[in-house]
Amino acid sequence: MNENLFAPFICPTIMGISTLPIIMIFPCLIFTTPKRWLPNRIQMLQIWLIRLITKQMMTMHNNLGRTWALMLMTLILFIATTNLLGLLPYSFTPTTQLSMNISMAIPLWMATVLLGFRNKPKTSLAHFLPQGTPTLLIPMLIIIETISLFIQPLALAVRLTANITAGHLLIHLISSAALALVSINIVLSSVTLIVLFLLTILELAVAMIQAYVFTLLVSLYLHNNT
Amino acid sequence: MCKILDWTLGLKRIKIAQFLPSNGLKSMKMLQSLMKNVWIPMKPYYTKVYQEIWVGMGVMWYIMYKIRSADKKSKALKASGAPAHGHH
Numbered sequence: 001m002n003e004n005l006f007a008p009f010i011c012p013t014i015m016g017i018s019t020l021p022i023i024m025i026f027p028c029l030i031f032t033t034p035k036r037w038l039p040n041r042i043q044m045l046q047i048w049l050i051r052l053i054t055k056q057m058m059t060m061h062n063n064l065g066r067t068w069a070l071m072l073m074t075l076i077l078f079i080a081t082t083n084l085l086g087l088l089p090y091s092f093t094p095t096t097q098l099s100m101n102i103s104m105a106i107p108l109w110m111a112t113v114l115l116g117f118r119n120k121p122k123t124s125l126a127h128f129l130p131q132g133t134p135t136l137l138i139p140m141l142i143i144i145e146t147i148s149l150f151i152q153p154l155a156l157a158v159r160l161t162a163n164i165t166a167g168h169l170l171i172h173l174i175s176s177a178a179l180a181l182v183s184i185n186i187v188l189s190s191v192t193l194i195v196l197f198l199l200t201i202l203e204l205a206v207a208m209i210q211a212y213v214f215t216l217l218v219s220l221y222l223h224n225n226t
Numbered sequence: 227m228c229k230i231l232d233w234t235l236g237l238k239r240i241k242i243a244q245f246l247p248s249n250g251l252k253s254m255k256m257l258q259s260l261m262k263n264v265w266i267p268m269k270p271y272y273t274k275v276y277q278e279i280w281v282g283m284g285v286m287w288y289i290m291y292k293i294r295s296a297d298k299k300s301k302a303l304k305a306s307g308a309p310a311h312g313h314h
Contacts (some may be wrong), residue, residue, distance in 0.1 A: 067271075067275045068275070070271060071276070071279070102286075103286060103290075106282060106285065106286045106289070107279050107282030107283045107285075107286050108279065108282065109282070110278070110281065110282035110285055110286075111276070111278035111279040111281070111282045112278075114278040114281055114282070115278050118278070
């Protein structure tokens with residue numbers, strides 16, 4: 001039972017070779033490039049969705065921030081599709097791996113910080129001390145702000161990992177409970193199945209929300225530094 | 227730009243194709259398609275916009291290297307039977 005509980009979070013291998021790169025590239029197959037002037041329905045839907053998200057995300061940015069539009073849109077689409085594909089039975093979700101989420105969070109966060117120090121060094125340094133701070137609290141607050149800055153990539157990665165992992169674990173547990181209860185009490189099993197159905201709807205929402213939150217926070221860090 | 231690239235690669239292809247099997251020609255075509263469709267449109271992003279991201283990626287690779295080497299060292303120490311941390 002314990003071994004089965006963590007089996008979905010082990011990266012699948014074929015003859016000792018990790019299939020993680022293939023799983024990560026797979027969402028690219030869903031988003032096809034339109035070759036014609038008037039694409040088909042699915043492509044039109046994708047284009048409409050991407051334009052909607054781009055407008056939503058990029059409105060608050062200046063010209064320098066908008067150069068990151070491609071990166072941020074790729075990020076949200078990748079995380080959302082990976083999370084949604086992971087809800088399929090017997091599939092593997094790369095975003096349950098902390099290593100992958102940290103690998104996404106650290107370069108992006110560091111890029112925003114370096115961008116801030118490169119383009120607006122005074123403003124970037126000023127972020128370490130909030131306006132109106134009493135003089136006696138200045139040293140302590142600078143330390144606190146520095147720690148909060150360095151915690152940002154860890155928080156980004158751990159938030160995504162924990163939310164997706166917890167959801168998958170819950171689905172696994174409740175489905176196992178529903179299956180075990182079928183032979184014991186059919187009514188209780190039906191109630192558990194209804195709970196499972198509602199949880200799956202919640203997980204669909206969480207999958208998309210977590211992608212949005214991750215990208216929004218990166219966008220916010222970018223906005224603070226540009 | 228794409229025409230110059232096509233012409234240059236086309237000439238090189240004729241020279242190289244004499245010595246390469248048909249697989250070589252296909253890989254040249256693939257490389258040409260990659261250059262035309264990926265590198266040329268994305269060049270301003272990779273060279274100018276994403277400079278800080280490359281630095282961030284370098285830092286992340288360094289962190290990964292340090293974690294992996296520490297893991298290898300601790301496994302080697304465990305395998306040799308020595309204590310992982312020295313006794314004072």
